[in-house]
Amino acid sequence: MRRYACPNCSNEVHFRNSECVNCHSRLGYVPAWDQMFYAAQDDIKWHDGATAYKACANRQLISCNWLIEDEDPEDYCRSCRHTLMIPDLSAPENCDHWAALEEAKRRLFYSLEKFRLDVGDLAEQPDTALRFEFKADMLSADGKTKRVLTGHANGLVTINVAEADDPTREKYRKAMGEPYRTLIGHFRHEVGHYYWDHLVFNTPKLDAYRAIFGDEREDYGEALKRHYDQGAPNGWEANYVSSYACAHSWEDFAETWAHYFHIVDGLETAGWYGLDGHTPDTGLNRTPGGWSDAGPYGAAEFEPLMQAWVPLTVAMNAMNRSIGLGDFYPFVLSDTIFAKLEFIHGLIHDRR
Ligand SMILES: [Zn+2]
Ligand SMILES: [Zn+2]
Ligand SMILES: [Zn+2]
Structure with a gap:
């Protein structure tokens, strides 16, 4: 940013x-x-x-x-026009939750705009354009809670508004053993599924995709069930950006897609504050040096992004430790993960 x-x-x-x-x-x-x-x-x-x-x-x-x-x-x-459903605003907390979701979604749209990724035309493609619904769990007549599952189907991203409640999200983050669980992370992940449909499926990239991320034709329901029953295999860190990425090829892609957005947006922020080793120009309305005019979002080459990112994360981790916080970036990127990120970089930039 x-x-x-x-x-x-x-x-x-x-x-x-x-x-x-x-x-x-x-x-x-x-x-x-x-x-x-x-x-x-x-x-x-x-x-x-x-x-x-x-x-x-x-x-x-x-x-x-x-x-x-x-x-x-x-x-x-x-951004707001792509939201088709909002939670019931008569429940007092829902307006704040919706506002937090939209704030994170505007950050998502900021990145999509910078990557020039198409979000679809809502009037012309009402059933396939990128759409969002924010829903709350409902209490059914029989007293059971009908849970809303966060997910993606054919361009429609559903988010459970409880994710916007900090204590609830933190509870899930701990229970799932996730270092990051954030609203922006949810948005970046879910649209990864949407862009897989558009940039990978039925394209010449599909074979290369399967060679890197595995075969997505594995039964999705079975794969998720196995993941929730058995957890990620030992040593998963060498090949995946998160344990959830082990669940299925599609989840690996969406998790890595989100991670690529974290890296590029993080680098853009670092550049504007002079933290990426480049000296920023004076004045806040100019692009700092070191990248092309479009900044890290426009970087044609993948390598320079990682050469800037890795030392930045080492420095940021040291900063956090010096004030007693947990690691800013608790990830180790292997060559396998680099290859996955580079594939996504290519998907975004080859269409330009
Ligand atoms: Zn708006
Ligand atoms: Zn997913
Ligand atoms: Zn002013």
Whole structure:
């Protein structure tokens, strides 16, 4: 994620901010320009030369700070419009959970935009475009809880809103032995399944995919059952980014896909703060040196990404230890995992 400055007073502002804490301008983000715009308190629109922008219809309710061109007939921003179902807002906690989910989803869309990955057209491909539903567990008439499973099917990503509740997610994280369990991680993982359908299945890449990630034709239900019964095999760390990646070829792909997003976005952030060994240009609105103009998201070569990433993670782990925290990056990347990440890098960049 890059850094942003308030266009009115140059104070640093963050991707999620809808108001500058320094000058109190109303901020709005335009994804097509990857820029923050500001409006005075009494102006309901944002302006960029002759172009006017309006707020996403979710701005008041969940603080979505994304803008839409004023003449666009859409009421919702590029991210919010892909959400087809939200939880029942009469339950008081659900609005906060939904807001947290959308905030993580905007970060996902930021990355998809930077990778120029197509999300599908909701009007023309209503059954296959990337869609999201955020649902809560329901109590049935017989007193049993009907659990919502987080997952993906044919472009539709379902997320259980309980994942947005920090104590609940932390409980699952510990129970599943996961070093990371985050909302952004869920989004990055689930869209990995969507892009597998579009970039791997029925393409010339399928054979190379199977050589690296194994055969996805293995029975999925059986494979998951085996994973939950027996756990990951001993020594899984040498070949997989997570224990869950051992469950099935598709899960290995989605876990590695998410990990690739972590690396590239992490490197972009590091670059903007001068932490990646490159000296950043002055001013927050310019791309730091060391990468092409598009930054790590636009890096054509895979090797330089890893050459920058590995020493950064060693330094960040040392930083965390020096203030008594657990490791920032508790992973060891083997050659096998490098090959998986490189395959995903190729999938994203070869289509450009
Ligand atoms: Zn300001
Ligand atoms: Zn929005
Ligand atoms: Zn999955």
